[in-house]
Amino acid sequence: MAEIRLRKATIEDSSDLFSWRNDPVTRAMSRDTGPISRESHEVWYKRALADPKKSILIGENEEDQIGMVRFDYQDSPRTAEININLNPAMRGRGYGQTLLNESCEYAFSHLGIERIYAEIKPSNLPSIKIFERRGFKYLPSDKGSMLRLELVKEN
Ligand SMILES: CC(C)(COP(=O)(O)OP(=O)(O)OC[C@H]1O[C@@H](n2cnc3c(N)ncnc32)[C@H](O)[C@@H]1OP(=O)(O)O)[C@@H](O)C(=O)NCCC(=O)NCCS
Structure with missing residues (x-):
């Protein structure tokens, strides 16, 4: 599969996101499963772009916008929660794995992150598969029904 290029998200990505x-x-x-209004998205997105505790990346190739990855830095140093969302038109073709793999490398090499944390619903089988395959390991689950996983940077 062709590689995905990663870049920082900008205000121009607001409609796609x-x-x-x-x-x-x-x-x-x-x-939070409820629909999100355009207005609340715009407010959230402007704040998120300016927030030093978030990094939002866009994966793209020559033709398409593939998806986004967001890292939310946690209180403990060098730890971030990952959230991945593929452009719905790009799902089911293996891009999720490539985007996850490349984003983890980017986080370790460019963002100073040393531990990536993920929370996934047990029903989210495609997501579980790509995180397990990247080497994420399970943590004890203490947050209701969410699975908790982590990937630690190798030295
Ligand atoms: C999760 C997500 C990133 C996965 O990316 P994707 O490229 O669409 O993933 P794929 O459809 O290629 O599926 C990944 C793997 O799971 C498998 N899979 C898909 N649906 C499955 C199912 N219902 N049961 C079992 N395996 C399944 C696929 O066959 C594939 O495995 P393979 O590579 O061995 O063939 C993407 O679907 C997405 O953006 N979902 C919405 C947001 C989300 O759930 N984010 C995760 C929370 S952090």
């Missing part, structure tokens, strides 16, 4: 975020599968797999 809004439509990908409101996709029904994305909503169903999110912690």
Whole structure:
């Protein structure tokens, strides 16, 4: 499969991120499953772009916008929670694995992150598969029904 180029998200990506975020599968797999209004997305997105505790990346190739990955830095140093969302038109073709793999490498090499944390719904089988295959390991689950996984940078 062709490689995906990663770049930082900009304000021009707002419409794409809004439509990908409101996709029904994305909503169903999110912690908060309700639809999001355009207005609240715009407010959230402007704040998120300016927030030093977030990094939002876009994966793309020559033709298409493939998807987004967001790292939310946690209180403990060098730890971030990952959230991945593919453009719905790009799902089911293996791009999720490539985007996850490349984003983890980017986080370790460019963002100073040493531990990546993920929370996944047990029903989200494609997501579980790509995280396990990248080498994420399970943590004890203490947050209701969410699976908790982590990937630690190798020295
Ligand atoms: C999760 C997501 C990133 C996966 O990316 P994708 O490229 O669409 O993934 P694929 O459809 O290629 O599936 C990944 C793997 O799971 C398998 N899979 C898909 N649906 C499955 C199912 N219902 N049962 C078992 N395996 C399944 C696929 O066959 C594939 O395995 P393979 O590579 O061995 O063939 C993407 O679907 C997405 O953006 N979902 C919405 C947001 C989300 O759930 N984010 C994760 C929360 S962090």
